[in-house]
Amino acid sequence: xxxxxxxxxxxxxxxxxxxxxxxxxxxxxxxxxxxxxxxxxxxxxxxxxxxxxxxxxxxxxxxxxxxxxxxxxxxxxxxxxxxxxxxxxxxxxxxxxxxxxxxxxxxxxxxxxxxxxxxxxxxxxxxxxxxxxxxxxxxxxxxxxxxxxxxxxxxxxxxxxxxxxxxxxxxxxxxxxxxxxxxxxxxxxxxxxxxxxxxxxxxxxxxxxxxxxxxxxxxxxxxxxxxxxxxxxxxxxxxxxxxxxxxxxxxxxxxxxxxxxxxxxxxxxxxxxxxx
Amino acid sequence: xxxxxxxxxxxxxxxxxxxxxxxxxxxxxxxxxxxxxxxxxxxxxxxxxxxxxxxxxxxxxxxxxxxxxxxxxxxxxxxxxxxxxxxxxxxxxxxxxxxxxxxxxxxxxxxxxxxxxxxxxxxxxxxxxxxxxxxxxxxxxxxxxxxxxxxxxxxxxxxxxxxxxxxxxxxxxxxxxxxxxxxxxxxxxxxxxxxxxxxxxxxxxxxxxxxxxxxxxxxxxxxxxxxxxxxxxxxxxxxxxxxxxxxxxxxxxxxxxxxxxxxxxxxxxxxxxxxxxxxxxxxxxxxxxxxxxxxxxxxxxxxxxxxxxxxxxxxxxxxxxxxxxxxxxxxxxxxxxxxxxxxxxxxxxxxxxxxxxxxxxxxxxxxxxxxxxxxxxxxxxxxxxxxxxxxxxxxxxxxxxxxxxxxxxxxxxxxxxxxx
Numbered sequence: 001x002x003x004x005x006x007x008x009x010x011x012x013x014x015x016x017x018x019x020x021x022x023x024x025x026x027x028x029x030x031x032x033x034x035x036x037x038x039x040x041x042x043x044x045x046x047x048x049x050x051x052x053x054x055x056x057x058x059x060x061x062x063x064x065x066x067x068x069x070x071x072x073x074x075x076x077x078x079x080x081x082x083x084x085x086x087x088x089x090x091x092x093x094x095x096x097x098x099x100x101x102x103x104x105x106x107x108x109x110x111x112x113x114x115x116x117x118x119x120x121x122x123x124x125x126x127x128x129x130x131x132x133x134x135x136x137x138x139x140x141x142x143x144x145x146x147x148x149x150x151x152x153x154x155x156x157x158x159x160x161x162x163x164x165x166x167x168x169x170x171x172x173x174x175x176x177x178x179x180x181x182x183x184x185x186x187x188x189x190x191x192x193x194x195x196x197x198x199x200x201x202x203x204x205x206x207x208x209x210x211x212x213x214x215x216x217x218x219x220x221x222x223x224x225x226x227x228x229x230x231x232x233x234x235x236x237x238x239x240x241x242x243x244x245x246x247x248x249x250x251x252x253x254x255x256x257x258x259x260x261x262x263x264x265x266x267x268x269x270x271x272x273x274x275x276x
Numbered sequence: 277x278x279x280x281x282x283x284x285x286x287x288x289x290x291x292x293x294x295x296x297x298x299x300x301x302x303x304x305x306x307x308x309x310x311x312x313x314x315x316x317x318x319x320x321x322x323x324x325x326x327x328x329x330x331x332x333x334x335x336x337x338x339x340x341x342x343x344x345x346x347x348x349x350x351x352x353x354x355x356x357x358x359x360x361x362x363x364x365x366x367x368x369x370x371x372x373x374x375x376x377x378x379x380x381x382x383x384x385x386x387x388x389x390x391x392x393x394x395x396x397x398x399x400x401x402x403x404x405x406x407x408x409x410x411x412x413x414x415x416x417x418x419x420x421x422x423x424x425x426x427x428x429x430x431x432x433x434x435x436x437x438x439x440x441x442x443x444x445x446x447x448x449x450x451x452x453x454x455x456x457x458x459x460x461x462x463x464x465x466x467x468x469x470x471x472x473x474x475x476x477x478x479x480x481x482x483x484x485x486x487x488x489x490x491x492x493x494x495x496x497x498x499x500x501x502x503x504x505x506x507x508x509x510x511x512x513x514x515x516x517x518x519x520x521x522x523x524x525x526x527x528x529x530x531x532x533x534x535x536x537x538x539x540x541x542x543x544x545x546x547x548x549x550x551x552x553x554x555x556x557x558x559x560x561x562x563x564x565x566x567x568x569x570x571x572x573x574x575x576x577x578x579x580x581x582x583x584x585x586x587x588x589x590x591x592x593x594x595x596x597x598x599x600x601x602x603x604x605x606x607x608x609x610x611x612x613x614x615x616x617x618x619x620x621x622x623x624x625x626x627x628x629x630x631x632x633x634x635x636x637x638x639x640x641x642x643x644x645x646x647x648x649x650x651x652x653x654x655x656x657x658x659x660x661x662x663x664x665x666x667x668x669x670x671x672x673x674x675x676x677x678x679x680x681x682x683x684x685x686x687x688x689x690x691x692x693x694x695x696x
Contacts, residue, residue, distance in 0.1 A: 011365060012373040033405040041393050115388040116406055117365040270368045274292065
């Protein structure tokens with residue numbers, strides 16, 4: 001049921017919806033419900049629930065610290081290496097979990113899509129919510145760790161939402177592509193985890209870019225580089241540099257991803273029910 | 277559009293691409309297809325499309341007035357569900373246009389979006405939101421929904437622990453409390469027990485009485501007759517007839533029961549996509565009937581069905597399953613060949629399968645017969661409406677039709693009286 005106003009709706013072959021964005025707004029409550037369902041189910045089903053959200057980054061912190069800090073002896077710029085890794089993992093976790101759940105979202109909700117109408121964009125959007133909750137849990141644990149380690153929070157913390165939003169936008173843009181492509185070509189189910197594996201190493205999660213001037217601009221092409229640097233700048237205080245041009249590049253790439261992702265999603269969305 | 281027309285469809289058509297059995301394209305297919313398209317640039321005339329195309333719906337033009345309850349009937353694959361999916365915006369027509377005036381709610385399946393891990397209470401909210409209700413609306417109707425479903429005691433239990441009856445009741449209850457101008461309902465009465473079906477029908481009558489428009493698809497002819505003011509009859513994607521329910525139902529049943537051909541060809545019947553297809557039902561015949569027409573049977577006569585089956589490969593085991601349904605869509609008789617004996621192993625080739633039911637004492641009326649064929653691996657072929665037949669009252673013969681029959685089977689039991 002399209003909520004509110006009884007009006008005339010015309011369905012015609014090959015015609016884009018005129019009311020697309022207004023429909024999306026009208027169905028905003030459903031967005032909330034879908035997100036709520038995903039969060040609820042995630043923490044209800046898994047016995048370890050919250051522990052899962054913590055365990056994985058904890059193990060990764062130890063491993064990456066060992067590989068990059070102890071073995072490779074990468075420069076840390078005076079920051080304790082585990083803290084460097086931990087603050088890099090926060091945005092990475094946010095991105096990778098948002099990206100993979102958005103990427104799987106349409107096929108995961110195939111039953112819904114073939115039986116009821118609603119703006120399909122709600123499905124990948126709602127998938128971002130679980131990633132945000134996971135981030136909130138991690139952040140809640142990271143801040144005390146930073147305090148105990150002698151890194152006091154500064155006013156820069158206020159800028160964190162900007163970087164969170166940037167990470168979500170990048171995940172959404174890439175997720176829209178993957179999820180729409182997966183509807184038609186199931187191969188993309190395998191491509192997303194593969195991309196994430198590569199991503200972990202081309203994103204400065206286990207190292208920092210400000211000591212690698214030769215590579216800095218190349219790394220900045222990866223939109224997550226700017227986000228990771230931004231997270232560190234917010235959380236680690238004075239010891240880190242923020243490369244503004246790098247973050248601007250991130251924003252440009254993010255905008256491109258979201259723009260083209262939306263374009264492809266909308267182009268294919270009307271056939272979802274037929275091929276899913 | 278005149279004021280009281282709420283749905284106006286013009287020349288609606290829907291084409292599906294079929295052919296290759298796996299429904300999901302792989303990247304390799306797309307790449308190969310790209311190469312083929314490229315090659316076609318040199319031979320632009322040959323588009324080779326028609327082979328794997330299938331028109332699920334063609335040239336449907338229909339107008340529905342406000343407050344009308346419109347039934348849609350037709351065999352499986354006739355395009356009923358496709359039409360509903362287009363009207364509820366789930367899928368897009370390939371050609372044609374529809375104008376809808378008013379809010380549309382569609383109920384194509386009971387419990388769409390129910391999550392087994394969530395409680396009954398949570399699912400009411402989730403399902404309501406999916407069907408298009410606002411949070412405030414659901415909260416307002418919550419008690420009414422729960423009372424209708426009769427699940428008060430289990431509201432906080434995850435629905436995975438519900439019995440199927442409770443599940444269906446709760447799901448229908450949510451949908452029944454939608455208040456759209458246009459309600460689209462597909463075959464939801466197939467589930468649930470008789471009492472609940474009646475309750476659902478009652479609710480729909482009430483909704484219709486409130487001046488809302490209902491589009492209703494069902495195989496339950498009694499429900500169609502009871503509820504609908506007008507009926508559309510679809511046949512192979514086209515509009516075969518429209519008008520008063522009685523006449524349309526008669527024509528629909530007549531298509532199978534009043535056919536003059538003794539053998540009904542099944543090879544061309546549309547089938548589901550999940551079949552293995554190693555065995556195929558080619559035709560069916562109602563054999564040795566004592567009725568006045570090929571697809572009729574006198575009351576009290578033995579029922580025998582003959583199937584012509586083609587096996588494209590050898591199968592080690594073979595199981596034939598048959599269900600007889602009444603007009604209400606209830607299964608009256610079911611039988612599996614494995615209850616009696618093992619039919620396999622069978623080499624590839626053509627076989628005649630004969631099924632002797634004996635005297636079933638079916639009450640006079642129309643029946644529909646569904647047939648499935650299973651191998652050791654899976655369902656090979658399945659036709660939910662392989663044929664229909666009519667049991668006519670017998671005026672002479674072994675056993676004249678008794679009076680006062682209720683139910684589907686007029687069983688003649690043995691009685692004795694002893695003084696104690």
